[in-house]
Amino acid sequence: MSAKQRLAQVVGIATVGALSLGLTACSGDESGGDDLTTIGFVAVGPEGAWREANETNIQDTFTEEAGYELKYAPATNLDQKSQIDAFTSFVDEGVDVILLSATEATGWEDSLKRAQEAEIPVILLDRGIEPDDTDLYVTRIAPDNIEVSTAVADWAVSAFPDGANYFVLEGPAGVSVVNERNEGFDAVAGAQPSLVKVGAQTANWSTEEAKGVVETVLKSNGNDIQFIFAQNDEMGLGAVQAVQEAGLTPGVDVKIATIDGTKNALTALAAGELSFVAEYNPLFGETALDVVEKVLAGDEVESSIVVPSATFDSPEAAETALPDRKF
Amino acid sequence: MSANAHGPFEALKGLVRRQYFWGIVAIALLLLVNLAKDPGYLAVSVGSSGNLVGNVIDILRAAAPIILISVGMCLVVATRGIDLSVGSVMVVAGAVSMEFLKGAPDTVGSGLAAIGLVVVVSAALGAVNGMLVSVVGLQPFISTLVIMLAGRGLAKVITGGQNTTATNEMFRWTANGHVLGLPAVFLLALLLAVAMGLLVRRSALGLMLEALGMDAKAARLAGVNRRALLFTVYILSGVLAGFAGVFATASVMTVDVSRTGYQLELDAILAVVIGGTSLAGGKFNITGAVIGAILIATLDKTVVFLGVSSSATPAFKAVVIVALCLLQSERVRRAFRKRRSAVAVRPAEREKVAA
Numbered sequence: 001m002s003a004k005q006r007l008a009q010v011v012g013i014a015t016v017g018a019l020s021l022g023l024t025a026c027s028g029d030e031s032g033g034d035d036l037t038t039i040g041f042v043a044v045g046p047e048g049a050w051r052e053a054n055e056t057n058i059q060d061t062f063t064e065e066a067g068y069e070l071k072y073a074p075a076t077n078l079d080q081k082s083q084i085d086a087f088t089s090f091v092d093e094g095v096d097v098i099l100l101s102a103t104e105a106t107g108w109e110d111s112l113k114r115a116q117e118a119e120i121p122v123i124l125l126d127r128g129i130e131p132d133d134t135d136l137y138v139t140r141i142a143p144d145n146i147e148v149s150t151a152v153a154d155w156a157v158s159a160f161p162d163g164a165n166y167f168v169l170e171g172p173a174g175v176s177v178v179n180e181r182n183e184g185f186d187a188v189a190g191a192q193p194s195l196v197k198v199g200a201q202t203a204n205w206s207t208e209e210a211k212g213v214v215e216t217v218l219k220s221n222g223n224d225i226q227f228i229f230a231q232n233d234e235m236g237l238g239a240v241q242a243v244q245e246a247g248l249t250p251g252v253d254v255k256i257a258t259i260d261g262t263k264n265a266l267t268a269l270a271a272g273e274l275s276f277v278a279e280y281n282p283l284f285g286e287t288a289l290d291v292v293e294k295v296l297a298g299d300e301v302e303s304s305i306v307v308p309s310a311t312f313d314s315p316e317a318a319e320t321a322l323p324d325r326k327f
Numbered sequence: 328m329s330a331n332a333h334g335p336f337e338a339l340k341g342l343v344r345r346q347y348f349w350g351i352v353a354i355a356l357l358l359l360v361n362l363a364k365d366p367g368y369l370a371v372s373v374g375s376s377g378n379l380v381g382n383v384i385d386i387l388r389a390a391a392p393i394i395l396i397s398v399g400m401c402l403v404v405a406t407r408g409i410d411l412s413v414g415s416v417m418v419v420a421g422a423v424s425m426e427f428l429k430g431a432p433d434t435v436g437s438g439l440a441a442i443g444l445v446v447v448v449s450a451a452l453g454a455v456n457g458m459l460v461s462v463v464g465l466q467p468f469i470s471t472l473v474i475m476l477a478g479r480g481l482a483k484v485i486t487g488g489q490n491t492t493a494t495n496e497m498f499r500w501t502a503n504g505h506v507l508g509l510p511a512v513f514l515l516a517l518l519l520a521v522a523m524g525l526l527v528r529r530s531a532l533g534l535m536l537e538a539l540g541m542d543a544k545a546a547r548l549a550g551v552n553r554r555a556l557l558f559t560v561y562i563l564s565g566v567l568a569g570f571a572g573v574f575a576t577a578s579v580m581t582v583d584v585s586r587t588g589y590q591l592e593l594d595a596i597l598a599v600v601i602g603g604t605s606l607a608g609g610k611f612n613i614t615g616a617v618i619g620a621i622l623i624a625t626l627d628k629t630v631v632f633l634g635v636s637s638s639a640t641p642a643f644k645a646v647v648i649v650a651l652c653l654l655q656s657e658r659v660r661r662a663f664r665k666r667r668s669a670v671a672v673r674p675a676e677r678e679k680v681a682a
Contacts, residue, residue: 202637206586
């Protein structure tokens with residue numbers, strides 16, 4: 001019993017500490033200046049390198065120097081309920097704008113309606129909502145998965161003029177990102193009869209699982225695979241190791257393309273292990289700042305804003321981009 | 328079965344009566360299915376580097392981490408406990424070793440130091456489980472659930488939420504190296520499993536664990552030190568999971584804080600049950616757990632080899648496992664036996680009538 005109580009105490013103290021930190025941060029900022037525009041950022045929180053780059057970028061953009069006070073509320077353990085709570089308290093507080101990266105696409109109607117009644121504009125960052133009712137929010141700013149995966153397919157078509165057998169490493173089945181990345185890729189690659197899809201399998205975004213999957217797929221196809229499309233960088237890097245272990249040379253015998261564009265992937269591209277990296281650009285703080293200014297000035301904005309993403313198709317391109325890679 | 332019995336008939340009969348016999352049958356069936364798809368499936372050749380290469384070798388390599396956590400789980404289950412934290416201990420082990428190796432020189436020494444560090448950390452996590460269960464007296468399910476949730480958080484704190492990579496040849500060798508052409512990782516796992524088996528079966532430890540699982544009160548009256556035993560078992564399970572974490576991360580030299588060891592506790596429980604260890608405690612079978620682990624690895628590899636679509640994978644695995652559990656269930660077996668004997672009896676009766 002005593003240990004349980006002690007645990008409860010520790011948890012209690014930690015919670016109080018975190019709350020008071022948050023409170024002092026808020027009160028400190030408020031006393032700092034009354035002319036600051038307050039922004040509530042309902043965020044996803046720790047999820048991976050991409051998300052971290054994205055949210056740090058937003059926080060670095062809406063600074064006090066730029067005339068903003070950003071209240072950052074990451075979800076606890078990717079839990080939607082904690083996001084809804086944060087959202088509601090931002091509405092009650094009466095912030096000027098709410099930025100939302102939803103962990104789950106569904107279940108936002110009521111919260112968004114409350115914001116609408118309180119006349120607080122809501123801007124969606126990266127993640128969309130379901131059903132996609134554009135009346136409930138001002139705009140969604142995000143890179144386009146379909147566009148990014150189409151870029152990979154376009155590259156594959158040009159890189160294999162004589163055709164190729166290819167394999168797709170997918171994320172977890174059913175996730176919208178996976179569906180969109182398949183949709184964009186298949187639209188182009190599926191229409192190319194010389195590109196033969198030998199299969200697709202999930203590796204759950206994981207390097208380790210991707211290595212295991214590719215190892216077996218290479219054997220079941222007698223190493224007759226020339227191209228692997230990995231839907232994220234981590235899986236692509238796992239594929240590189242499996243290809244090497246099968247005694248083949250990645251980039252020569254098997255070309256591997258990935259999506260995301262993290263530092264690790266660009267390093268591998270610079271070393272010639274990956275052949276193509278399509279960026280899924282997380283750095284759209286500037287765009288978000290633009291939109292917020294327009295919205296506050298009462299201007300109209302498009303209901304969907306696509307963030308432009310770069311592609312890297314050579315070791316040289318990767319080397320140029322590497323020094324100031326933020327994620 | 329007796330048709331192809333070359334060895335002593337009795338030994339074979341004993342094997343058939345073992346519960347893990349059906350696990351072996353299932354492995355053989357899965358391999359047959361793969362063989363039907365590609366007649367060269369079982370072929371093992373000598374690769375360019377002089378090591379054995381083949382699908383079977385891949386299965387053995389993939390089975391190694393599961394073998395380790397299953398053996399640990401097996402011992403815990405014997406005491407009527409359960410250890411849900413093995414997957415999280417794996418990710419903590421991976422995080423600790425990758426963070427350490429990131430800043431360390433690429434030498435054998437630092438590789439060994441990383442493994443030593445993993446042993447210490449995973450033993451500590453196991454000790455927390457042991458303390459919560461034996462001293463505080465919490466339900467094993469809840470105590471290990473706490474570590475399961477906290478462990479992944481801890482790994483995120485250690486790596487700063489990043490997937491960390493490092494280079495160390497010695498560390499990498501544990502998962503990718505070869506001894507006598509066989510994957511070192513499988514031999515190491517087997518070695519640890521055999522060592523555990525000898526430890527518990529050649530001493531009274533195994534009997535005491537079973538006594539504890541059958542009736543804790545009676546065991547105490549018989550002089551079994553419950554607290555020390557539970558501590559030992561949870562620490563062993565933790566350390567074995569730590570090694571599994573080393574193998575899982577060393578394979579790609581990357582720790583993926585959200586994926587490494589994710590839901591592997593379920594695989595371990597499954598392997599233990601397939602191996603004939605009762606979740607109600609009181610009896611355990613380490614050989615069975617090892618076979619269960621190999622079966623799970625075979626199943627995973629089969630799904631990929633057959634090209635079962637990602638969305639159908641969980642259903643495919645579930646069907647195989649349900650079928651296996653049905654075969655093992657005493658009630659189903661009895662029903663089958665009854666029907667068979669009924670069929671056998673009827674012609675005899677008819678003869679009687681005819682006579």
